[in-house]
Amino acid sequence: MSDDPKLVPFDRGKRQPDPVKVAEFAATARKLQLEREVSRDVVARLLRETPYGHWPKLAERAELRNSGALDELSREVVSRVDRVPLESLAVAELATAVASALPDDAYPHVVLAQVRAQSWKDRGLALCYLARYSDALAALDRAEQILAPYGTLAHDRAIVLLARATTLQEAKRYDESISLLAECKSIFEDHGDTRRQILAAIAEGTLLHRMGHFREARTAYLEQLTKARQLGDRTTLAGLHNNIGHSSIELGDYQTANQHLDEAIQLFTELGQTMRVAGSELARGRMFVRMGAIEQGITHLHSVRNQYLNQNMVEEAGLCGLDIVEAQLARGASIEAEAFAWQIVREFTAAHLNARAITALGYLSEAIAARKASAATVENVRVFIRSLRRTPEAEFVASA
């Protein structure tokens, strides 16, 4: 035998997968696919037909004990979280109960970890919307613990990290949030998940905006525009233009703000998202007031307010009305401001909105009448009314 150099070199020939593992993969694929199909309408129907108070008992239902049903429950959590966060939490609690009770051999271990972690992540999301931040972080801890042994599930972990970063942001723990956002953005980038990478970058921009770093926030948004265009995700693109508009207003760069708000309004209109159109128009109205074009601003804000009232969105209309009150105060029209503030009180009362919001608005009206109100007073009331969405039991404190 000669000293043939071909004897040792590494053979990079195609590796044949183990037939047992191929069979496991195919069986899992079939099972998950089948469960998706059969669970499609089951969850929505069960939630519809079962009284809210009895939802925890649904954990005993056999038809919910699978990955497909848990995916549907996850969708229900997300779809309700903005409108009815308490219901969203109830669904999330049901999902964690179902996922935890799944037998350990129901799926390959990585799939089981994905299913269980997702349910805890959703629970964290619902708790965050209810401003129960420490509970939300505990739920997200649980999700991370489930995923920790599996390096394969880095993408799932990044999704949990994004939820944690958002929760920390709401809890005003900005420094912790920003480092997590950088980490999950990098993991999404590694996986070629451009959509979530943009979402993490938007969260980063929002955080910078909240911290008062408007220029850095705008830069963060601008960097994502090209990616969002290439992805063809028009909803995200519209949101980015809207956010750039807001940051530009804070920077006093009204020309850029107007240009991006125009883009946002056009895209939201094409997408049929009329209330988001109103949100961008509201920003434009505020911009006119900031620019000193107060009359134009007030007219614009009235038009937006009417859109909200037409949709029976009394609270949004009231918040928009507070911008009008602020503009009236800015031009020294206290009588008009007071009259308008009382009008909002009447609308809130008629709509049976939170009595605490009505108290705060009453305080504002009286402060205007006593010539003690300023833009800071209006802002204080506005922030309080918004906070009631998450903490409906909060008490109004007159700080300005």
Place this chain on the structure above:
Amino acid sequence: MTFLTTQLHDDRQFEVVYAGYFDLLVQVAIHKFRVPDSEAETLAQDVLISYLRKSNDVVDLRPWLIGAICHASRHYWRLNSRIVPTEMDTELERADPASMRILDSLPNQLAAREALECLNPRCREILHMRYFEGCTVNEVAERLGVKPKYAQKLIAKCLRRAEALYGDKGKTQ
């Protein structure tokens, strides 16, 4: 498309994904991260199975799978480096008694080369480094990107395999 044909269509799609990417993922784990063969295959299997729950969400499959195997490989070494303690070099250079016995059964270069031919490529590479190039255990470990202790285990394992395979070959000849 009926439910049945949809299911079959998806099944076939998943099989195509498996056949198309399994080898690539294993190669990435082995060559880029020096994950041992059998562990690399396990990681690739886990990556492909974890994809199943995200098949409706993943837009660009190849970068997603490669990202997942890269993170899985790094995680593997994070865990492995915690489990395997570093040993003194002198201890590592001490001959494995099992290896000495095997070396006795490979009396010359020719026999050794014939034995190597029976092995899988990974073992061939390891034993060639150790016994033909004269690398120390530490040098083998460095070239494989693994801990010295683990390299020593691999060398011993490959020698045992060589002994077994060479012995079998001898019996059939």
